[in-house]
Amino acid sequence: MTVRKILVVGAGNMGAGIAQLCAQQGFEVVLSDVSLDFCTRAKSRIESGLVKRVAQGKMAESEKDSILSRISLAGDLNPARQCDFIIESVLEQIEIKRKVFAQLDELAPPEVIFATNTTSLPVSEIAAATARPQRVVQMHFFNPPTIMKLVEIMPGAKTAPETIKAAEQMAKLLGKDPVVCKNEAPAGIVSRVLGQLLNEATWLADSGVADPADIDKAMKLGANHPMGPFELLDLIGLDVHRAKMQTLADSLKDGRYNHPRIIDKMIEEGRLGKKVGKGFYDYE
Numbered sequence: 001m002t003v004r005k006i007l008v009v010g011a012g013n014m015g016a017g018i019a020q021l022c023a024q025q026g027f028e029v030v031l032s033d034v035s036l037d038f039c040t041r042a043k044s045r046i047e048s049g050l051v052k053r054v055a056q057g058k059m060a061e062s063e064k065d066s067i068l069s070r071i072s073l074a075g076d077l078n079p080a081r082q083c084d085f086i087i088e089s090v091l092e093q094i095e096i097k098r099k100v101f102a103q104l105d106e107l108a109p110p111e112v113i114f115a116t117n118t119t120s121l122p123v124s125e126i127a128a129a130t131a132r133p134q135r136v137v138q139m140h141f142f143n144p145p146t147i148m149k150l151v152e153i154m155p156g157a158k159t160a161p162e163t164i165k166a167a168e169q170m171a172k173l174l175g176k177d178p179v180v181c182k183n184e185a186p187a188g189i190v191s192r193v194l195g196q197l198l199n200e201a202t203w204l205a206d207s208g209v210a211d212p213a214d215i216d217k218a219m220k221l222g223a224n225h226p227m228g229p230f231e232l233l234d235l236i237g238l239d240v241h242r243a244k245m246q247t248l249a250d251s252l253k254d255g256r257y258n259h260p261r262i263i264d265k266m267i268e269e270g271r272l273g274k275k276v277g278k279g280f281y282d283y284e
């Protein structure tokens with residue numbers, strides 16, 4: 001597989017980070033979203049981050065400039081015609097992802113591989129929106145994609161072994177250390193194991209056994225975790241955690257993934273976590 005130009009679809013939190021990562025690793029990248037305005041804002045965020053690194057002496061000005069020069073922007077999917085690899089990172093909604101994949105399928109040359117950064121939607125269902133399900137694979141990056149070493153790779157029911165190999169190769173070219181799942185399963189490895197841990201901590205606090213701060217302290221000192229489960233929940237966002245667990249509970253039909261009522265109550269009260277300044281902890 002020879003990849004020169006990558007299309008990243010979705011210029012949100014993850015898409016912008018993935019585009020930056022691709023450019024940092026020397027690839028030409030097109031960052032696309034529903035409007036050019038979203039892409040311009042994403043590129044400004046990337047630029048601010050790089051300017052900070054230059055100011056800290058962690059990056060040369062010339063390197064920053066060449067990374068930025070490799071990122072071009074598009075308010076539509078037309079660049080799919082000229083790209084060699086596509087990474088989709090749009091909103092976590094099956095109908096939106098399927099629509100994007102169907103459009104990409106019309107535009108991209110038949111040999112191009114489509115990777116989805118979905119967290120917990122079924123790869124097979126996304127792939128079924130195309131006429132190339134054998135070339136569709138999940139590549140799940142972690143936040144922030146420029147820093148986190150892991151990419152989880154997961155096949156759909158019809159993904160070809162060569163596509164998995166190509167995704168693995170791509171992840172390595174992006175400087176990552178990938179893990180390949182043998183079969184399709186909702187939410188891969190990390191989200192699933194972590195989701196249960198976060199749920200369990202919440203059940204424990206909800207049943208009055210210990211306060212969130214003490215559970216955090218216990219997990220940091222007793223299990224050597226760098227962050228406590230409630231600190232992590234605040235960072236992820238309670239709404240994002242709930243959506244993930246609901247997908248798992250629905251698709252696996254397993255009560256172990258149900259979340260306690262306190263999560264719903266906090267979401268109703270707008271205590272979504274760090275992004276809004278309050279969650280289990282107050283950040284204001």
Ligand SMILES: NC(=O)c1ccc[n+]([C@@H]2O[C@H](COP(=O)([O-])OP(=O)(O)OC[C@H]3O[C@@H](n4cnc5c(N)ncnc54)[C@H](O)[C@@H]3O)[C@@H](O)[C@H]2O)c1
Binds near residue numbers: 012034143
């Ligand atoms: N946030 C995380 O920590 C994280 C980690 C790993 C994977 N993911 C996955 O990455 C994906 C994106 O998540 P995010 O946190 O970046 O979301 P986000 O809300 O920050 O960004 C989503 C972007 O998709 C764009 N979009 C929506 N419809 C589109 C379309 N039809 N065409 C092109 N762009 C479109 C939106 O305008 C928005 O800019 C999701 O599938 C999510 O599950 C998120």
